[in-house]
Amino acid sequence: MQLKFTKMHGLGNDFVVLDGVSEAISLTPEQIRAIGNRHTGVGFDQLLIVAPATRPGHDFAYLVYNTDGSQAENCGNGSRCMVSFIKSRGLSDKDEYTLELVNGTLHCQANADGTVTVNMGAPVFSPPGIPFLADNEQPTYSLTLANGETIEVSVLAMSNPHAVLVVPDVDAAPVREWGQLIENHEKFPNRVNAGFMQVVNAGTIRLRVFERGAGETLACGTGACAAVVAGIRRGLLANTVDVQLPCGSLQINWEGNGTPVFKTGPAATVFEGTMELGG
Numbered sequence: 236m237q238l239k240f241t242k243m244h245g246l247g248n249d250f251v252v253l254d255g256v257s258e259a260i261s262l263t264p265e266q267i268r269a270i271g272n273r274h275t276g277v278g279f280d281q282l283l284i285v286a287p288a289t290r291p292g293h294d295f296a297y298l299v300y301n302t303d304g305s306q307a308e309n310c311g312n313g314s315r316c317m318v319s320f321i322k323s324r325g326l327s328d329k330d331e332y333t334l335e336l337v338n339g340t341l342h343c344q345a346n347a348d349g350t351v352t353v354n355m356g357a358p359v360f361s362p363p364g365i366p367f368l369a370d371n372e373q374p375t376y377s378l379t380l381a382n383g384e385t386i387e388v389s390v391l392a393m394s395n396p397h398a399v400l401v402v403p404d405v406d407a408a409p410v411r412e413w414g415q416l417i418e419n420h421e422k423f424p425n426r427v428n429a430g431f432m433q434v435v436n437a438g439t440i441r442l443r444v445f446e447r448g449a450g451e452t453l454a455c456g457t458g459a460c461a462a463v464v465a466g467i468r469r470g471l472l473a474n475t476v477d478v479q480l481p482c483g484s485l486q487i488n489w490e491g492n493g494t495p496v497f498k499t500g501p502a503a504t505v506f507e508g509t510m511e512l513g514g
Contacts, residue, residue: 238270238512240277241320242505245312247453247482249505251279252320255286256295264304266512271302277510280452283313285321293335294327301448308338309394311456311498315351318343319502339394346499355457355496358464358489359392367396368422374468380416388417389465393496395447396427397461401471405433405441414445428455432462437473440466442480454480460496463487 238260241252251270253260262270262282270276284298297317299307314334321327322345334341342354362369367390369376378398379385388398398417402408408431417429426447433441444458445451459478466472467489475488485500 236512237509239507239509240270241507242277242279243316243320243503244505245315245454245456245500245502246480246485248312248455249278249280249453250283250310250313250316251277252283252285252316254320254324254326255284255298256326260284260286262300267300267304268302269512270510277508280446280449281307281310281313283310283317283320285317285326288335290335292333293340294329294332295321295334297334297336297341301446303448305448306337307395307448309336309341309457311353311355311393311458311460312454312500314341314343314353314456315500315502318345318351319504323504336394341394350499350501352497352499353456355393355460355498357493357495358461360390362390365390365392365396366424367427368424378417378420378422380413380420382412382416384413386413386417389461389468390427391461391464393457393460393464395457396423396425397430397458398423398427399430399432399462399465401466401469402431402433405431405443408433408443410443410445410451414451418445418447428458428461430455430458430462430465432466434466434471435479437471438475439477439479440472442478453482454485456485456498456500459485459487460489460498464489464496467491
């Protein structure tokens with residue numbers, strides 16, 4: 236099967252993007268893993284598919300898959316690439332989009348400077364809504380990892396679940412070792428994304444994220460939102476924060492409980508191609 240694709244990235248968080256509007260696309264987990272293989276496929280952090288919306292009031296459906304073939308609820312950096320892809324492919328000439336997620340809705344704005352602002356929705360703190368196994372909602376939780384370490388994390392959902400850990404130096408943080416232990420901790424029934432946040436000052440953080448189903452990535456949009464929300468709730472951050480990631484920065488704004496999180500950042504197209512896909 237011949238599959239046309241576009242390779243894109245948002246601050247180094249890289250994607251294979253597929254047009255499921257012009258032609259219906261249905262992929263098995265095995266095929267997704269084959270595309271994601273960086274040695275024998277194209278390689279990606281997430282696979283993104285734009286498809287016709289199935290719910291009223293939405294412009295397109297936005298589907299996200301991890302390198303292990305599993306489906307994710309959302310990808311913040313990917314949403315910026317998705318808006319850029321929709322416009323560049325001529326699927327729509329609008330500047331504002333309402334995208335349909337598997338578990339909600341995403342509102343996006345294409346800006347004149349080429350950046351995209353995404354209304355990420357209000358964060359969820361209730362343990363059942365994350366989901367997270369806890370008797371009641373708390374600002375932070377104590378987790379004992381399989382290696383015997385006990386850590387304090389903020390837990391919330393930004394369409395997908397996040398655990399945020401404050402560290403003194405993000406460069407020295409054990410992201411790969413602890414990330415997979417946090418991701419697969421028994422208290423997270425659907426696994427979790429693990430964020431390692433260094434607070435530089437009230438308006439700036441440095442961040443590394445170990446993403447569920449993908450490992451450490453160069454940028455994670457929902458992870459940036461989750462980290463800022465966690466920092467604001469803990470009294471460490473202002474309402475607007477510059478999030479410094481390995482390949483650039485995102486601007487995150489959150490005005491407090493019950494309000495949506497807004498994320499602004501760039502999207503870039505790398506190349507387009509066609510691959511032969513078996514199965």
